[in-house]
């Protein structure tokens with residue numbers, strides 16, 4: 001699995017912090033990371049430990065999100081509701097969990113932090129997701145194999161490792 005960042009987040013601080021968190025996840029947990037740069041706003045990317053591609057929002061929407069049944073099951077809205085608001089693509093700033101077949105299994109649907117959104121948004125925001133897996137033993141994602149978790153397992157259902 002791989003963590004994919006649809007860059008750049010509008011807010012410079014979110015963008016910079018996302019890059020730092022992805023670097024930590026790569027260096028500390030050995031998680032593969034990559035960037036699809038669909039809205040370049042904040043200058044060149046240097047020293048990123050994964051592949052960086054330049055794409056359009058429409059390209060990543062068509063490839064990763066649109067009519068993605070796996071994603072449909074792990075997020076509250078349909079992909080089109082989440083990423084094509086009022087007919088306009090709104091993807092930049094989000095994070096996706098991509099399996100070995102290249103299918104997006106989960107994606108944040110809000111950039112930034114839960115602060116400022118309605119209660120419960122932390123399960124949907126990019127920054128809260130990354131901080132959760134970078135700063136503490138995560139109950140959302142197995143850091144060994146990047147399988148998504150329900151949060152109440154004692155062992156990862158995919159790789160069998162013990163969960164904290």
Ligand SMILES: [Zn+2]
Nearest residue numbers: 142145156159
């Ligand atoms: Zn696992």
